[in-house]
Amino acid sequence: MIGLQVFKDFWINCQFNSYFSLITSINKSYIDAAYMNHYEYTIESIATGNGTNIKYLRSIPSIYQHKLMQSIIKVSPIIVNNEIDIIDNAIELLKDNFIYVGVDLYYWIPNGICWQKYHKWDHYSLIKCYDNSKECFLVLDDNLNGFDIFEIPKSRFETAVANSFLHPTFLLVDYQKDIFDYSICFDDVIANAKRLTKELSELHVELWNYSDADIERGWYMDLFSTYFFSISNRHIANMLLFERLNNLKYINSASLAHFKAQFLKLINGWDIIKNKFLKGNMTVPKKLDCSAINDLKNILVETEIKVWNLLI
Numbered sequence: 274m275i276g277l278q279v280f281k282d283f284w285i286n287c288q289f290n291s292y293f294s295l296i297t298s299i300n301k302s303y304i305d306a307a308y309m310n311h312y313e314y315t316i317e318s319i320a321t322g323n324g325t326n327i328k329y330l331r332s333i334p335s336i337y338q339h340k341l342m343q344s345i346i347k348v349s350p351i352i353v354n355n356e357i358d359i360i361d362n363a364i365e366l367l368k369d370n371f372i373y374v375g376v377d378l379y380y381w382i383p384n385g386i387c388w389q390k391y392h393k394w395d396h397y398s399l400i401k402c403y404d405n406s407k408e409c410f411l412v413l414d415d416n417l418n419g420f421d422i423f424e425i426p427k428s429r430f431e432t433a434v435a436n437s438f439l440h441p442t443f444l445l446v447d448y449q450k451d452i453f454d455y456s457i458c459f460d461d462v463i464a465n466a467k468r469l470t471k472e473l474s475e476l477h478v479e480l481w482n483y484s485d486a487d488i489e490r491g492w493y494m495d496l497f498s499t500y501f502f503s504i505s506n507r508h509i510a511n512m513l514l515f516e517r518l519n520n521l522k523y524i525n526s527a528s529l530a531h532f533k534a535q536f537l538k539l540i541n542g543w544d545i546i547k548n549k550f551l552k553g554n555m556t557v558p559k560k561l562d563c564s565a566i567n568d569l570k571n572i573l574v575e576t577e578i579k580v581w582n583l584l585i
Contacts, residue, residue: 275299275448277371277401279413280307281420283509284502289334290420291399291413292342295371295448299345302454308514309457310465311338312507314472316480321492328480329497330570332504335465345449348373350441359434360427362443363410364403371446373397375439380432382423385416386495395437397444459523462514466581473578477571481563488561494554501547508539524584535580542573 280294282304289307296303313335318328334342351372353362366372378387378394387394399413401422409424416423425433434442481497512533519529546566553561 274369274371275450277413279420279422280304282307282513283506284415284420285312285332285334285506285510286503287396287398287415287420289342290415291373292346294399294413295446296342296345296452299448299450300452300454302456303452305457305517306338306341306455308510308517309338310462310469310511310514311335311341312465313468314476316476316478319493321487322490323484323486323492325482325484325487325492327482327487327493328478329493329500330476330480330504331500332507345452347447348444349447351443351445352441353443359431359442363400363430363434366443366445367400367403372400373444373446374400374430374434375437375442376433377436377438378433380429380436381425382412382414382416384418385414386499388416391495392436393438395439397439399446457514457517457521459518459521462518462523463585466584470578470581470585473574473581476574479563479567480570481561481566483561483563488553488559491554491559494550494559494561498547498550498554501543501550505540505543505547508536508543511539512536532580532584535576538576539573539580542569542576545569 275295275298277294277298280290280297284290293303293307297307311334312332315331315333316328317331318326320326351366363372363374374397375395376398377392378385378396379389379392381398382388401411401413403410404424407424409426410430412423412425413420414423415421515524515529515532515536518524519526524532546569549566550561553559
C-alpha cells in the first residue's frame with residue numbers, strides 16, 4: 274500500500290481532496306493536476322421546508338477532472354458477511370486496503386459543520402488505517418479548519434456508521450500503482466479560461482432568493498456556506514496554478530503579482546459572503562441581506578472574468 278498523505282493545499286470537497294490525497298501519494302506530479310483550472314460553475318436549486326425554490330451557486334470539478342480522478346482511483350462496494358460487526362469488518366478490510374465508510378456527520382468529527390447539529394448529513398469518509406495502540410481509526414476528512422487526518426475512537430466510529438443511511442457501508446479503494454507523470458498543458462489552461470469566462474457571464478442572475486420565513490428558519494445557510502468556502506479555496510488553487518505557470522515561464526513575475534492580487538480579492542470576497550451566511554444563521558433573529566450578497570457576487574464574477582480575459 275502507498276504511504277497515504279493528506280492533500281490539503283486547498284479544499285474543494287471531500288471527494289476531491291480524498292481522491293487527490295490518494296493520487297498525489299502515488300505520484301507527486303499530480304499536484305499540478307489538482308491546481309489546474311478544470312472547474313466549472315453551476316446554478317442549482319433546492320426547495321425549503323416552506324416551499325421556496327432557492328437558486329444557489331456552486332463551483333465543482335469539471336467532467337474532465339472527474340474522469341482523471343476516476344481513471345486512477347476505483348471504488349467498489351464490499352458486501353461483508355455480518356454488517357453488524359462494524360468495527361471488526363473495518364479493521365479486517367484495512368489490513369490490505371484503504372476503504373471508504375458511510376457515516377452520519379452528526380457523530381463524526383468535532384468542529385465539523387454537522388457535528389452535534391444536523392442529523393442525516395451522510396457521506397463516505399476515507400479511512401487510512403486502524404491504530405491498535407490508541408484504539409482509533411485514522412480518517413481523511415474535514416471540519417471547519419479544513420481537510421486533514423483525524424482520529425476517530427472506536428465507539429464514535431461505530432455510532433457514526435450505524436446511524437448512516439448510506440449503503441453499502443464499505444467501499445473498497447483500488448488504484449493504479451504506476452501512472453505517467455503529469456505536466457501542465459498551457460493550451461488547456463487557456464481553453465478552460467475561455468470556457469470559464471462564458472460560464473461566469475451567465476451568473477448575473479438573482480440567487481439565494483430567500484423569503485423572510487426561510488431566513489427565520491435558516492434553511493441551508495450552513496450548507497451554502499460550505500459552497501462559498503469551496504469557491505474561495507478554488508481561488509487559492511488558482512493562485513498556486515499561476516505560481517506554477519510562472520515557474521514554467523508561461524507568465525512573468527510582474528504578471529504573477531497582478532494575478533495573485535486579483536485572486537486575493539476573490540478569496541476575500543467569497544469569504545465575506547460565506548461569513549454573512551454563517552453569522553446570519555447565528556444571529557437572533559436570523560438575518561440575511563440577499564440583495565447585498567448578490568451585488569457582491571456580481572462584483573466577484575466580473576473580477577474573475579477580467580482575470581481570465583487578461584490571461585487569454
